[in-house]
Amino acid sequence: MAAQTAAQTHPSPPPSSPAAPYDAVLLYSFGGPDGPDDVLPFLRNVTAGKGIPDERLAEVAEHYHHFGGRSPINEQNLALQRALVAELTARGLDLPVLWGNRNWQPYTRDALAAAHADGARRVVAIVTSAYSSYSGCRQYREDLYGALDTLGEELGLEPGTHPLQVDKVRAYFNHPGFVQANVDAVVEAYRSLEGSPQARLVFVTHSIPTTMEEASALSGATYREQHLDVARTVAQEAQKVLGHDVEWDLAYCSRSGPPHQPWLEPDVNDHLTALAQAGTTAVVIAPIGFVSDHMEVAFDLDTEALETAGTLGLSAVRAATVGTREVFVRGLVDLVLERAQRARARDAGEPLTDGVTVGDLGPFRDVCAPGCCRQRAGVASGIPAACSSDPLS
Numbered sequence: 001m002a003a004q005t006a007a008q009t010h011p012s013p014p015p016s017s018p019a020a021p022y023d024a025v026l027l028y029s030f031g032g033p034d035g036p037d038d039v040l041p042f043l044r045n046v047t048a049g050k051g052i053p054d055e056r057l058a059e060v061a062e063h064y065h066h067f068g069g070r071s072p073i074n075e076q077n078l079a080l081q082r083a084l085v086a087e088l089t090a091r092g093l094d095l096p097v098l099w100g101n102r103n104w105q106p107y108t109r110d111a112l113a114a115a116h117a118d119g120a121r122r123v124v125a126i127v128t129s130a131y132s133s134y135s136g137c138r139q140y141r142e143d144l145y146g147a148l149d150t151l152g153e154e155l156g157l158e159p160g161t162h163p164l165q166v167d168k169v170r171a172y173f174n175h176p177g178f179v180q181a182n183v184d185a186v187v188e189a190y191r192s193l194e195g196s197p198q199a200r201l202v203f204v205t206h207s208i209p210t211t212m213e214e215a216s217a218l219s220g221a222t223y224r225e226q227h228l229d230v231a232r233t234v235a236q237e238a239q240k241v242l243g244h245d246v247e248w249d250l251a252y253c254s255r256s257g258p259p260h261q262p263w264l265e266p267d268v269n270d271h272l273t274a275l276a277q278a279g280t281t282a283v284v285i286a287p288i289g290f291v292s293d294h295m296e297v298a299f300d301l302d303t304e305a306l307e308t309a310g311t312l313g314l315s316a317v318r319a320a321t322v323g324t325r326e327v328f329v330r331g332l333v334d335l336v337l338e339r340a341q342r343a344r345a346r347d348a349g350e351p352l353t354d355g356v357t358v359g360d361l362g363p364f365r366d367v368c369a370p371g372c373c374r375q376r377a378g379v380a381s382g383i384p385a386a387c388s389s390d391p392l393s
Contacts, residue, residue, distance in 0.1 A: 017093070018337045020344060024096050024120035025088075025336060026111055026166065027081050028140060029128040031101030032064075032071025032294060038104070039064045042071075045103040060256075063299045073294035074104075076323065077128065080292070083324040084126075087333045095336075096120070102143045109147040116151065116163050124339050125168040125387070126332055128291045130178055131205075131226050132171040132219035132364055134212050138373035141168075141385035148386065167343060168387045169335040171219070171364040173226050174233070174357040177331015181322035182230070182288050183237040189284045189319035190242055196282035196315050200247055200275055201238075202268065203231040204305075205289020206296060207252035210262040215377040220364050224250075224264060230288055233359040249275075253300040268301070269308045272316075282315035290321050297321060339366055 033042040043057040064071060077099055084097045096118065100111025115123055125144070129136035148162040155163050172178050186201065193199055205227050216223040231250050239246040251271040255263045266274070268285070275283065285305060287297050301318055309316035322328040338355050345352050355363040365372075370393035374381060384391040 022124045026125040031104030032073040036069030076292040130173040133216040133223040145386040170366040181325040181328035185320040186238045199282035207255045229359040276312040286319040
């Protein structure tokens with residue numbers, strides 16, 4: 001049974017508002033340490049329940065200590081929060097944007113508590129992951145459900161009653177704003193790589209276990225297929241601007257887990273080696289799997305992959321992430337308003353209209369299907385997830 005939501009105690013936004021019925025936005029992210037003393041506690045949060053010893057975490061911690069123990073993700077989320085507020089304000093929408101994280105301060109529960117204290121009762125969430133998979137969607141929804149449960153208990157509500165209703169925007173990997181921002185970044189990277197117009201384009205995303213890849217199919221297309229769709233579209237649009245063909249591949253970074261567990265391949269460093277051996281002399285690395293330049297980009301690409309390219313004699317440049325590019329921020333606000341329109345239609349029992357997409361895949365669901373994006377296909381986690389037609393499935 002879905003959790004109930006406590007009765008609203010303040011007026012909803014006027015029905016004429018394009019943001020109605022939402023009275024707050026949650027910018028919902030992964031989180032990262034703010035200093036050296038935070039690194040190990042943060043990594044314990046990330047790996048909770050997996051039985052990973054501190055000795056192994058200490059090895060991963062070196063990635064953060066390489067940058068002074070501070071992840072760039074927090075400042076980037078603050079910048080995105082400011083950009084969203086500015087875009088909403090420019091459209092005449094007085095909608096607060098709160099920021100909460102799964103793994104570090106400010107935590108999801110803290111952001112929801114602040115929203116509730118300010119009078120919000122229905123919130124729309126933007127997850128800083130554009131793709132649909134367990135780690136990019138369902139894990140956030142499980143954390144969100146738990147945070148709502150905890151907050152309800154703290155407020156003295158009946159068990160199973162949530163103080164807020166939280167919806168989310170759909171996976172936005174194929175939304176025009178996200179795709180165009182990546183096109184612009186790729187074009188800029190090519191133009192910065194003087195003398196190498198025929199550089200190979202290597203798209204990169206975070207690797208996941210193959211079991212998670214298989215389970216992601218229920219969302220509408222697997223995690224890999226989603227990335228291939230974006231990569232194909234970005235390459236096609238970039239070559240129109242550049243005026244020459246762009247050959248491309250998809251590679252992966254940030255593999256973790258035991259060596260015997262299969263993950264998506266090829267690793268970006270292995271792929272760069274193979275390209276160099278085949279005669280490639282220049283590459284553009286495009287991190288389409290990431291919204292901002294956080295640790296996987298700063299260490300795995302800017303440090304390791306570019307070092308690999310240098311060792312191989314490859315001319316290499318890394319394209320920017322979408323960050324706070326205007327076209328991306330506009331697209332996120334468009335998604336908020338699209339989700340609001342669909343919420344109003346559902347509340348009124350009216351037909352739903354599809355969202356706008358580019359590429360070959362259509363829009364993904366904004367209310368997730370039962371069993372969507374589990375860690376393994378057909379294996380329930382037993383952990384309820386928010387924003388689903390069946391939270392317990």
